[in-house]
Amino acid sequence: MTKVKKKIETIKKTSTRTNWEALKAELKKNDSFKSSHDEGPSSSVHLNKKNEAKRIKPFKGFTNSTHKSKKLNVTSKDIWFDDVDVGDIVDAEDDLNEKKSPSNKLVKTNAFAGLTKVIAMDCEMVGVGEGGRESVLARVSLVNQFGKCIYDKFVKAREEVTDYRTFVSGVRPSDLTNAEDFQIVQKEVAVILQGRILVGHALWNDMKVLFLDHPKKCIRDTAKYKPFKTMTAGRSPSLRLLSSKILGVPIQRGEHSSVQDAQAAMRLYTMHKREWETEKSKVKLSKKAKKKRNANTALGLAKTA
Structure with missing residues (x-):
């Protein structure tokens, strides 16, 4: 058994009780993960109307609060575990998919498809x-x-x-x-x-x-x-x-x-x-320190003049 498969099995074994019925009720209540759980930037990009639908589509999906970038597609074959972070399961499954298909290395499967920072x-x-x-x-x-x-x-x-x-x-x-x-x-x-x-x-x-x-x-x-x-x-x-x-x-x-x-x-x-x-943070701090030193030097020279 590979390390990734072991990771998935370990996560699934952390709880022996399922709440699949509760999940199905939640799915029905929220209309199959539709608009009430939209995720994405609060301000969307407004393109001209004829092109907006073609290129940038709003993301719709139910997301785990600690993994906002993850979109979970649940089917009747899936099992939901109590006290288990869904993101951990998704990460492990993504790692497994990546090992099976090297081409997936450039795209994160099951991830948020809208605008990001x-x-x-x-x-x-x-x-x-x-x-x-x-x-x-x-x-x-x-x-x-x-x-x-x-x-x-x-x-x-x-x-x-x-x-x-x-x-x-x-x-x-x-x-x-x-x-x-x-x-x-x-x-x-x-x-x-x-x-x-x-x-x-x-x-x-x-x-x-x-x-x-x-x-x-x-x-x-x-x-x-x-x-x-x-x-x-x-x-x-x-x-x-x-x-x-x-x-x-x-x-x-x-x-x-x-x-x-x-x-x-x-x-x-x-x-x-x-x-x-x-590294960017170090450079930024270094520039600030240098600017402050130059300002103090200029102030000192002005006082002695």
Whole structure:
């Protein structure tokens, strides 16, 4: 028996009494986990009406209070145990699923599918101008902290495309025929990112084609994270290398997927979140201390003058 299976069995053995009948009554009372148990940010992103239903859907589900990001789908075959944290069972089952299917490493199964405090973004570009050397936005994808895609749109080019770069971008002329206008996508993305931590790889390229800015303190770029750069002697590592070596997930084997790239960047961040945020806090405190020292020095000089 694997460690994961033992974990599940240990959790289930902590109680010998079930309250399955009580659970079924609760399900009926709450109309099968519907709107009365909606979970998610209090302020939703308002897109234009015709696109809102397509991309960002409200999350509906019954969630455990100590695991707000978990969505539990219960069937008649499930058993509910007293005094057992449902999140522990879900975590153990997710670990088991991940072992069975390595592709699940980028997406947390049974997780919250709406907006989260941390968002990962990746864009695909096409070429315009002579030789297609200038890049413009063609597709933008956003995923939440569990790897669930919350936004994915092709973007209409504002000038003639001279190189679709399909072998890398995965973008074809047909993808842009009925694509969304740039201004609409730009506004929608800006609203989603506002007040959130943004994760990605070489994000300066994505922000450039979107003509957007984001607070430096709210950016987590896997191309700039120092521990990752040690793998390439201080140079910025490719996302493909990081995903292969750290996550064990091969990506970008041919045409790129902005959704998958965003998922890989997010997984790299969440895997190293504790160390990453600790380092950010140290840098922040160091800058404050330096600023205070400079202020005291200036004050001292003013008094002696």
